[in-house]
Amino acid sequence: MFKKMLIDILQAYGPSGNEHKTARILAEYMRPYCDELWVDVLGNLICHKKGISGKKIMLSAHMDQIGFIVVDIDENGFLRIANVGGILPPLSVAREVVFENGVRGVTYFETPETRDAKAVATVPNMYIDIGCTSREEAEEKVQIGDMCIFVSNYVDMGKRVASGAMDNRVCCAIIVEAMKEMQSSHDVYAVFTVQEEVGLRGAGVAAYAISPDLNINLDVTLTGDTPKTPAMSVALGKGPAIKMMDSSVIVPIAVRRFMIDCAEQADIPYQREVLRAGGTDTAAIQKTQKGILAGCISIPSRYVHTPVEVVDMDDVENTVKLIRVIVSKEQLPDTI
Amino acid sequence: MDMLDAISCLTAKPGVTGAEQEIGQLVEQYFLTYTKDVWKDQYGNVYGRIGEKTKPEILIMAHMDEIGLMVTKIENNGMLRMINVGGVDPRVLPGSEVVVFGDKPLPGVIGAVPPHLLNKEQTDIAYRIEDLFCDIGYDGPEARKLVHVGDYITFAPKPPLQLKNGYLSCKTLDDRALIAVMLECMEYLNKRKLKCSVVFCASVQEERSGLGGIIGAYSVHPDMAIAIDVCHGSMPGVKPFETAPMDKVVLTKGSNIHEKLLKMLQDSAKAQNIPIELEIAMGPTGTDAWTMQVQRGGIPCAIVSPPLRYMHTSVETIRIDTLHACAKVISGMIGDIDENWEEALCLDD
Known part of the structure; x- marks a missing residue:
């Protein structure tokens, strides 16, 4: 049941700045569980469930995904591209991509030498082949400025699943699932944000409009459980990762403590996360207005920003539980 | 004042x-x-x-x-792995006395592999934060009782050193x-x-x-x-x-x-x-x-x-x-x- 919804959300088209299709799908899933929902001018989907305490909790997850944007079409119909968000070029060649209108293509890169095993792809030397033989033919299918995403194959390995859109649709699905049986005396705002991958652009705007007492953001994080990774204690399957710090943000100690207490009281396994490189919407939300208290729960994920991002379904389930516990608390942290 | x-x-x-x-x-x-x-x-x-x-x-x-450091991992031998909080220069860390803010403040040192045990190539390479570790004397299980991922580490505080000519070092x-x-x-x-x-x-x-x-x-x-x-x-x-x-x-x-x-x-x-x-x-x-x-x-x-x-x-x-x-x-x-x-x-x- 959850997996069916997850697949649906994973397959939605939504590169940064072009998230309306994803928003539409999420809105359909959210509608039964909230009192009102709307899309703001930047494209953030905001879903409001009313409460009685007078306090506001904002749950957030970005719904945009990384991709490519067409910058030029050459005379032979090849598309030259720029990255939308943090593409890893060597891992992004020889991949299937799809445009919003359904046009399919494959990525490759310039290879002046035949079978040069040492050649490395960079964004400027990459291109997309959409099967056309001339600029004119290609322009009938794709325009400069169009964006494409990796075709998201869903790999079901049982307890663990892989997809190119796990960052961050898995967290969108988690919020939908958590809202289903949510008990809270507070006003809960579930926000699916835009443009996280291009500089945390949407979340601060939504937080400014909502002005919540507490924000809990959800995003994926890296793990230290694969061969030869830098020292990081997070592993797949050991529970939601409660963020201490990443390159963009430090979670206030009281908010960490609050999330950890929620997990411990409900016997939910959890891990403490310090991420060496990477940022998340929490940073933008903290900097809003006079400073909004914000924390982050991360889903441990391997191979982030590749077409095979792997997560563990136990972590997903435990995160849903943890969010339900968090929003059920009467007492929210009010200082660092 | x-x-x-x-x-x-x-x-x-x-x-x-x-x-x-x-x-x-x-x-x-x-x-x-x-x-x-x-x-x-x-x-x-x-x-x-x-x-x-x-x-x-x-x-x-x-x-x-x-600026300071944060614990990212506790090794089985009790050594703490770290990441910088703010612009800490890893080159100046080895040889530092620090305080680890676990459940209570603990003294620690940031060590380095002795030059005797390094070959020429290794001595020429600058330290990276990922390679360094903090030693608090505990083994793994003891360390994990008091120290957690996300705990802060600072340079050990000392009174300002008064150099000549009104120069102050601290x-x-x-x-x-x-x-x-x-x-x-x-x-x-x-x-x-x-x-x-x-x-x-x-x-x-x-x-x-x-x-x-x-x-x-x-x-x-x-x-x-x-x-x-x-x-x-x-x-x-x-x-x-x-x-x-x-x-x-x-x-x-x-x-x-x-x-x-x-x-x-x-x-x-x-x-x-x-x-x-x-x-x-x-x-x-x-x-x-x-x-x-x-x-x-x-x-x-x-x-x-x-x-x-x-x-x-x-x-x-x-x-x-x-x-x-x-x-x-x-x-x-x-x-x-x-x-x-x-x-x-x-x-x-």
């Missing part, structure tokens, strides 16, 4: 970015000795107002957070020395009749995101703001235009700086015969002025700095007379503000 005494107390308190509670409490106590109007915000910025709330309001900001003079300068300003300004209101703010998280500057400037919404932070002092191995003489008060000029506010500071220095040096910064200044400038529809900002050598090491070195001079330049400028302040700030002439 005894500047050396204040610096000794202020540098002794831990306050790595994101964990400024303890230093914040001390700053709050210091502020309360000069004004009753003291408050804190949600993220721990400490504010103190001198003068009745009126227009114009001037915000003076020095950050109280310090950890965290960036930017606690400037908190002491704020206290001296408060003392000066309490003796003057002011035609403005001055909010002093000891800010949080300058060393990383500038969060304290952003929310501080947003909540105070001042008519002008001055960040006071250290700049680089002259030393061997650096270019003259990257640094300033240790005995000069440095004022910044550049796109981050409001020209007229700079002029007001220059006038103050000139009137008091205090020699200044201009530092040119066309891009980000790496101070709270950078984030404050763009809040609330725009805030005129300036920067006053004392030069400091060996920034972000445990032997940051500064000259105490230069700190006094900074306090005089700032206080003089604020004391001279009168009803023509809007005209004085007007860029349109």
